[in-house]
Amino acid sequence: MRSPAVSNRSAFALLAAATLLAWGFNAALPPYMSALFLLIGINALLAVSLNLVNGVAGQFSLGHAGFMALGAYAAAWLSTGPLAPLFADSAVSNLGLACTVCAAALVAGLAGWLVGLPSLRLRGDYLAIVTLGFGEIIRVGLLNCDALGGARGFIGVPPAGGAAWVYGLLALACLACHRVMAGSTGRALLSVREDEIAAEALGVDTTRCKVGAFVASAAGAGVAGALFAHQESFIHPSSFNFMKSVEIVVMVVLGGMGSMSGAVLAALMLTALPEALRPLKELTGVDLRMVLYSLALVLLMLFRPRGLMGRGELWQVPWLRRLPGSRRSS
Amino acid sequence: MKAGGAILSVENVSLRFGGLAVLSDLSLTLGAGELAGVIGPNGAGKTSLFNVLTGVYRPDSGEVRAFGRPLAGLKPFEVASLGLVRTFQNIRLFKELSVLDNVRLALHARRAPDLASTLAALPAAALAEDAIRAQALGLLERLDLSARADERAGGLPYGEQKRLEIARALAAEPKVLLLDEPAAGMNPSESAWLKEAIRALRREFQLSILLIEHDMSVVMDLCERLVVLDHGQKIAEGTPGEVRGNVRVLEAYLGTRANPAGRA
Secondary structure (H helix, E strand, C coil), X not given: CCCCCECHHHHHHHHHHHHHHHHHHHHCCCHHHHHHHHHHHHXXXXXXXXXXXXXXXXXXXXXXXXXXXXXXXXXXXXXXXXXXXXXXXXXXXXXXXXXXXXXXXXXXXXXXXXXXXXXXXXXXXXXXXXHHHXXXXXXXXXXXXXXXXXXXXXXXXXXXCCXXXXXXXXXXXXXXXXXXXXXXXXHHHHHHHHXXXXXXHXXXXXXXXXXXXXXXXXXXXXXXXXXXXHHHCCECHHHHCHHHHHHHHHHHHHHCCCCHHHHHHHHHHHHHHHHHCCHXXXXXXXXXXXXXXXXXXXXXXXXXXXXXXXXXXXXXXXXXXXXCCECCCC | CCCCCEXXXXXXXXXXXXXXXXXXXXXXXXECCCEEEEECCCCCCHHHHHHHHCCXXXXXEEEEEECCEECCCCCHHHHHHHCEEECCCCCCCCCCCEHHHHHHHHCHHHHCCCHHHHHCCCHHHHHHHHHHHHHHHHHHHHCCCXXXXXXXHHHCCHXXXXXXXXXXXXXXXXCEEEEECXXXXXXXXXXXXXXXXXXXXXXHHXXXXXXXXXXXXXXXXXXXXXXXXXXXXXXXXXXXXXXXXXXXXXXXXXXXCCCHHHCC
């Protein structure tokens, strides 16, 4: 049912190829398209990380934007404060970015741990409400924190990153998820989704599984937030509101709960579609963009109720099956 | 009691849900290598007893000991890791996972490679995963489920789901196996198979087994000793032959006559 782990050599090749391709492709794009391309990558990273909690481990988190905000503000503060010298010199700005990305992952991961430990005792709707509350607390906190710009937003985050960073990290996240899912840890996470009581009765520490998934997922959102901050140069609490969390949940559901490639595909679709529909306004004179966008969502869920990929992965589609380098035993 | 001392003991355990006494001052033991049965009418507290044994419920008083140590305060997964593993009355398979993955999951606690070597795809991780796979396939073979290894567990017919649940419990490497109504819903030939299988597996894996069962043919043939519960209390204990003729057991199952003079 699930595919074997990719070997290290082909994993490295895949990582390098994804990074280089994205970099090259992005270089050929006009600025507007390039910004969209990067946003797709960042959203994909958000969706892939949330998929770990909502899809794989079967918990319902509705506060992913909160963790993204923490990452974004951590990166913004560091790169204009303590790490500003690194970003002033273009020769070492990549080093600076590496630092802020790691710090963002740490901050968001730590917050994930703090939130996850008490709230993961809850299930379903209750967990959704608690995580939603947490996301709002972060946003309102940032809105009222004058040191971080408050309602004015955080201005002047040094630009850094670009396609190689976004897609390199996305590929890395996908690789990590893939390896976890191919092994025992992934099975343990799935067992929590399937039947927590049975999993516990068979010796699986379900609390540890859930909190672990939550922390990893929050760290991923933090990284996405850092990349977003350096991409946009200007961040504002309203970028990380409840609607952003919902948007990421929709990506996971639309992609197929538990499907990593589905999450990437859905992020691509849901980010590109509203932009692709923009010219429509000039043709019709009415802004039907969001109407059509919603209609597309409704139709997709009607015709593919389990999401684009269901619970499978792209490489499990029969005609894509022969992936080079994959071990034959499952 | 057969060879060895008690591997599992329940001492004066009481459990209440509000005003309802689910278990009252219950004591029982399971000897090492023994195969004992717990019987009793519906609602007697048999499954609650299993839930107390495996750490799902905390008893209000009394103590549960296994392998010479008290189990108080341990979480269900810790109890399972000690070697006290149960099956469920209503089968609880991981329905969306494959048959093989159901068994492999149960090997997780003891055999899984650590996360770091999984992420780095170290050879050690691959070796551990291969060993898990081999062991799981062996268990499926043993329970005649090899042909189903890659199928979705939820799609198996009922009898095979029951078998898979036993295979999965064995994969958790129990020393004591708690079987909650393994023969429920089985036809006579399936339950005859089950009896043989339980006997054989017990020898093969050196198990001590505590069995809840309503199917009297299974209980009477299989168990060396029976404990009879009614309303959370132990009303009788002894060999199947002794229990069969016990007045209080008959009363618990069949009720008493309205006319006291008619009592045996």
